[in-house]
Amino acid sequence: MLVFSQSLISGLLIGGVYALIGIGLTIIFGVMRIINFAHGDIMMIGMYLTYNLFTLAGIDPFVSVAITIPIMFLFGALLQKVFINRVLNALPQNQILLTIGLGLIMSNTMMLIFTSDYQILTTSYSSSSFRLFHISISQPLAISFVITAGITALLYWFFMKTDTGQAIRATAQDRDAAQLMGINVKRMSIIAFGLGSSLAGTAGALISPTYYIFPQIGSTFTLKAFVITVLGGMGSILGATLGGILIGVAESMGAVYISSGWKDVVVFVLFLLVLVFKPSGLLGKSRA
Amino acid sequence: MAINTKENKAAGGSFITTGTVLSLLALLALASVPSVVSSPYTLHLMILLFLSTIMGQSWNLIGGYTGQYSVGHAAYFGAGAYTTMILLQHFQIAPWYGALAGMGVALVVGLVVGSICFRLRGPYFVLASIAVAEILRLSAMNLKEITNGAEGILATDLPPFSIGGTVITDFSTKVPFYYIGLGLVVLTVVVTVAVQHSKLGYYFQAIREDQDAAHSLGINLSLYKNLALGLSAVLTSLAGSFYAIYVGFVDPPTVLGLDISVQIVLICIIGGIGTIYGPVVGSLVLVPLSEGLRSNLIASAIFETGIVSESSPVGNFLKENLAHAHALIYGILVVVVILFMPDGVLGFAKKLVSKRKGGRA
Numbered sequence: 001m002l003v004f005s006q007s008l009i010s011g012l013l014i015g016g017v018y019a020l021i022g023i024g025l026t027i028i029f030g031v032m033r034i035i036n037f038a039h040g041d042i043m044m045i046g047m048y049l050t051y052n053l054f055t056l057a058g059i060d061p062f063v064s065v066a067i068t069i070p071i072m073f074l075f076g077a078l079l080q081k082v083f084i085n086r087v088l089n090a091l092p093q094n095q096i097l098l099t100i101g102l103g104l105i106m107s108n109t110m111m112l113i114f115t116s117d118y119q120i121l122t123t124s125y126s127s128s129s130f131r132l133f134h135i136s137i138s139q140p141l142a143i144s145f146v147i148t149a150g151i152t153a154l155l156y157w158f159f160m161k162t163d164t165g166q167a168i169r170a171t172a173q174d175r176d177a178a179q180l181m182g183i184n185v186k187r188m189s190i191i192a193f194g195l196g197s198s199l200a201g202t203a204g205a206l207i208s209p210t211y212y213i214f215p216q217i218g219s220t221f222t223l224k225a226f227v228i229t230v231l232g233g234m235g236s237i238l239g240a241t242l243g244g245i246l247i248g249v250a251e252s253m254g255a256v257y258i259s260s261g262w263k264d265v266v267v268f269v270l271f272l273l274v275l276v277f278k279p280s281g282l283l284g285k286s287r288a
Numbered sequence: 289m290a291i292n293t294k295e296n297k298a299a300g301g302s303f304i305t306t307g308t309v310l311s312l313l314a315l316l317a318l319a320s321v322p323s324v325v326s327s328p329y330t331l332h333l334m335i336l337l338f339l340s341t342i343m344g345q346s347w348n349l350i351g352g353y354t355g356q357y358s359v360g361h362a363a364y365f366g367a368g369a370y371t372t373m374i375l376l377q378h379f380q381i382a383p384w385y386g387a388l389a390g391m392g393v394a395l396v397v398g399l400v401v402g403s404i405c406f407r408l409r410g411p412y413f414v415l416a417s418i419a420v421a422e423i424l425r426l427s428a429m430n431l432k433e434i435t436n437g438a439e440g441i442l443a444t445d446l447p448p449f450s451i452g453g454t455v456i457t458d459f460s461t462k463v464p465f466y467y468i469g470l471g472l473v474v475l476t477v478v479v480t481v482a483v484q485h486s487k488l489g490y491y492f493q494a495i496r497e498d499q500d501a502a503h504s505l506g507i508n509l510s511l512y513k514n515l516a517l518g519l520s521a522v523l524t525s526l527a528g529s530f531y532a533i534y535v536g537f538v539d540p541p542t543v544l545g546l547d548i549s550v551q552i553v554l555i556c557i558i559g560g561i562g563t564i565y566g567p568v569v570g571s572l573v574l575v576p577l578s579e580g581l582r583s584n585l586i587a588s589a590i591f592e593t594g595i596v597s598e599s600s601p602v603g604n605f606l607k608e609n610l611a612h613a614h615a616l617i618y619g620i621l622v623v624v625v626i627l628f629m630p631d632g633v634l635g636f637a638k639k640l641v642s643k644r645k646g647g648r649a
Contacts, residue, residue, distance in 0.1 A: 035411045086627055092411055093357045097557055098626045100359075100550055104619030112616070219546050223422060226415050261430040268419045268426075272404055275416050 006135050007256040008249060013141040015248020016148040017203050021221060022228030022240035023155065024199030030172040030235035031192035032088060034095045038079075038103035039200050040222030044215065046072055046201025048110055050208045051121050061121060061209050062143055068205045069198045076197025080190045088189070103218060111215040119213040144206035151202065152241060159237070168192055172235060200225075220264075227271040233280055307564070311477070318470055322463045331462040337575050338469030339531055344555030344567025345476040346523035351553065352562035353480075353489060354516040355496025356406075360417030361524050361552045363401065363424045364394040366544035368525030369532035373441040374434060376533075382447050387529035391522045397424070398521030402514040418546065425544035440539025443532070465534050472530060476523050480564055483519070492516050496562070524552070547615065554618055558625050560632025569634045577617050 021043060028036045036042075046068055053064040083102060087095050129136045159165040170178040171188040179185045211217070228247050232239025247267055254266035322331065343365065350356050371393045372386035381389075397420075405416040428435045435441065446459045459465070483489045491512045494502040503509050532538050541547070559570025629636035 035415075083623065083627070090626070090630065093414075094626050094630055096357070096359075096411065096414055097553065097622055101619045101622030101626065104550070104615050105623065106619075108616035108619060223418065223546075227419075230412070230415065259430075262426070265423055265426045265430075268423045271419050272416060272423075275408055275412060275419075276404055 002134060003256060007252045009135050009137060010141065011249030011252030012245060013138070013145045013248070014207075014252065015245035016145040017206050017244075018224060018228055018248050019241045019244025020148050020151065020199050020203040020206070021225045022232065022244045023152070023237055024196035024203070025225040026229045026232070026235055026237060026240040027168075027192050027199070028196040029229065030237075031168060032084065032189055033092075034084060034088075034099070035092075035226070036193075036196065037096055037099040037222055038106060038218075039196070039225045040218035040220065041103040041106040042072070042076065042197045042218075043200040043204040043221050044110065044213075044218040045075070045106060046204030047208045047211070047213045047217070048114060049201065050205040051119055051213050054121055054123075054208075061123065061205055062147065065147060065202055065205050068201050072201030073194040073198040075194075075201070077190045077194035079197065080193035084193060085186065085189065103222070107215045107218050114215065116215055121208045121213060123209050125209075138210065140209040144210075147206060148203075151199070155199075155237070164188075164191065224267070227267055230271065231274050315470075315474065319467075322466050328462050331466050333575065333579060335462065335465050335469045335534060336579065337571050338466075338473050339527060339534070340555055340571035340575050341567050342469070342472045342476050342527040342530070343524060343552045344559065344570050345473075345480055345564075346520050346527060347552045348520075348556050348561065348563075348567055349480060349483065349492075349523070350513075350516045350520040352556055352566065353484065353496060354492040354513060356513060356517070357414050357553070358401075358417040358517070358520075359414050359546075359549050359553060360401070360419075360421035361520075362544050362546065362548035363397055363417075363421040364521040364524035365528035365531070365548055365552070366421075366424060366428065366538075366540075367394040367397050367521075368528030369538045369543040370428060370435060370441075370528075371525075372529040372532045373443060373538050376443055376446075377441055378434075380447075383529060383533045387526060390525045390529045394521040394525030394528075395518055398517045399514060401521075402510070402517045406510050406513045406517075418549065421544065421546070421549055425540050428540040428544055435540075438540060440537060440542075443536040446533060446536075459533075465530075468530060469534075472526055475526075477564065479519070479523065484564070488512070488515065493562075551618065554622055556632075558621055558632055560634035563632075563634060566632055566634055570632070573633060574618070574621070577621070578615075 021039065025036055025039050028034060028039075049068055049071060050061045050064050053059045053067060054061055059067070079102065083098060084095075087098050090098075123140070125139045128139045130139060130142075131137070157165075159169055167178070167183045168188050168191060170181065170183055171185050171192075175185055178188075224247065228243040229240050230243075231246060232241070232243030247270075250266055250270055251263045254263035258266065318334075321334065325331065343361075346364075347358070347361050350358055368387065368390035371390035372383050375381040375386040375389060376383055401417065401420045404420070405413050408416055429438055431437075448459070483492070491502070491507050494505070494507055495509060495512060499509060528543060531543065555567050555570040555574060557570070558573055559566035559568065625632060631639070
């Protein structure tokens with residue numbers, strides 16, 4: 001029972017960060033119907049940003065989130081403006097290939113700069129943990145979970161209450177209708193890609209104290225992000241949140257009850273099952 | 289959707305008669321290369337070109353002609369490569385039989401993939417195909433007793449190839465590999481041409497143009513998609529087996545990684561999908577570029593001494609740091625191609641030519 005609740009808790013904590021990655025992907029998909037294959041690579045850039053802020057300027061990874069968010073937002077907005085906007089009406093395959101290409105450029109550029117060596121960001125609390133009802137909880141994961149929850153709450157407020165948030169939702173619902181209502185759709189797309197990137201970058205920042213940092217880490221997380229968003233239903237923010245937590249728990253249970261080598265297989269098998277039996281996802285509406 | 293694909297179709301059908309003559313001449317010229325050129329590096333480059341063409345042409349059947357963008361072709365490539373190596377190392381079964389077994393394994397994998405993934409369309413199909421390849425890669429990492437896990441399998445020696453007692457070659461030079469590669473290129477091209485001009489090919493293209501219309505005309509979607517995938521999987525596994533015996537080493541990231549899947553797609557995209565010449569042009573662009581980049585940096589020395597030294601500590605270090613950096617050029621190329629020449633280099637060149645002639649031919 002203790003093992004079960006232990007792995008449940010650690011799954012929930014890491015699931016929070018996964019949710020952040022998934023929400024970023026789902027916002028981009030919702031607004032532009034583009035599957036961003038560079039999502040994990042954008043997250044990887046967030047990790048390196050955090051790593052360098054820590055090693056060069058000595059800024060704590062959780063504090064540097066405040067810097068990472070705006071920088072990654074600008075990075076995403078730039079990507080949208082320069083590249084993605086040009087293929088909005090292209091074949092879906094070409095959109096996918098473009099983002100794959102962008103991801104390749106990101107990971108290989110980082111590799112040329114920082115080599116493919118694994119970097120470790122060690123803070124004073126990296127391996128420390130505290131106990132709650134006999135369950136040991138990793139301190140960096142707990143902090144990142146709290147920050148994740150805060151960001152998610154802020155996002156809900158943004159999408160529900162602000163004009164821009166509502167305009168983005170309108171664009172996601174019906175691009176043409178939104179344009180007819182006087183919404184600047186291109187601008188909303190730029191904001192959406194910026195938001196998605198900053199969420200991915202933030203997730204990268206939040207896991208950097210607990211994960212190895214290397215240029216090729218992106219593809220693993222891109223795949224995870226797909227699994228999360230498809231599981232929750234493409235385009236649904238609530239679904240991505242749920243999907244992230246589910247995947248986090250499935251992974252940590254898989255690692256405990258099967259083996260850590262097979263835990264990703266568990267995730268992908270789950271993914272295929274969802275694709276086959278409920279492709280619209282757990283919370284998604286059926287596709288048109 | 290229609291605008292892009294129509295052009296591909298035209299490109300596929302148009303210059304076949306002159307093409308046949310030219311292809312035969314090219315084949316003659318290619319067959320005589322080893323007797324004229326003795327530099328192992330040139331032969332190595334040619335072999336890489338062949339390998340790349342085989343991979344691209346195989347993907348073309350499912351991705352280009354049938355319009356199902358599989359980004360999980362590493363699954364079949366790896367199935368061929370691993371089956372051949374496992375049979376060779378564990379059971380001393382000669383690689384040509386291993387390659388046959390690999391085709392069988394790839395076919396089975398392809399049918400499983402087909403039965404799962406062809407219920408899905410567009411991006412969902414892409415994602416599912418990636419997921420299957422990843423499951424295979426992770427399995428190869430974890431099934432250590434069979435696959436040797438992350439360490440991979442190193443082939444010690446290839447048995448000499450003999451027919452009825454007379455030894456034809458003992459694989460001591462690159463020449464036999466050159467001819468095997470050339471033979472496989474001819475095989476994949478012939479299969480593609482045959483398919484393209486058969487009823488099967490028309491069904492494939494009908495599915496690509498409009499699935500629902502094809503379905504309403506009585507084309508059995510899942511049957512023909514599975515046929516296309518099966519054919520593509522079998523040919524891709526041959527490329528994998530060829531790679532395995534040529535390089536003599538397989539490990540999960542190099543034969544089952546997402547990089548391989550992406551690379552296979554890029555060969556076609558850069559050349560121009562759904563055309564016979566697309567994968568050839570794509571290979572002619574990609575292989576020299578990435579090889580040039582690689583050798584320009586440091587690795588030319590390694591390649592001149594041959595593949596074996598890559599497994600030495602120094603070779604390993606270089607490989608780890610350089611082998612992926614050349615992928616940067618892939619990334620840049622694909623972005624440029626998608627943004628500026630969505631029909632690939634071949635389509636772009638044709639457009640230029642027809643513009644110069646004043647209007648479209």
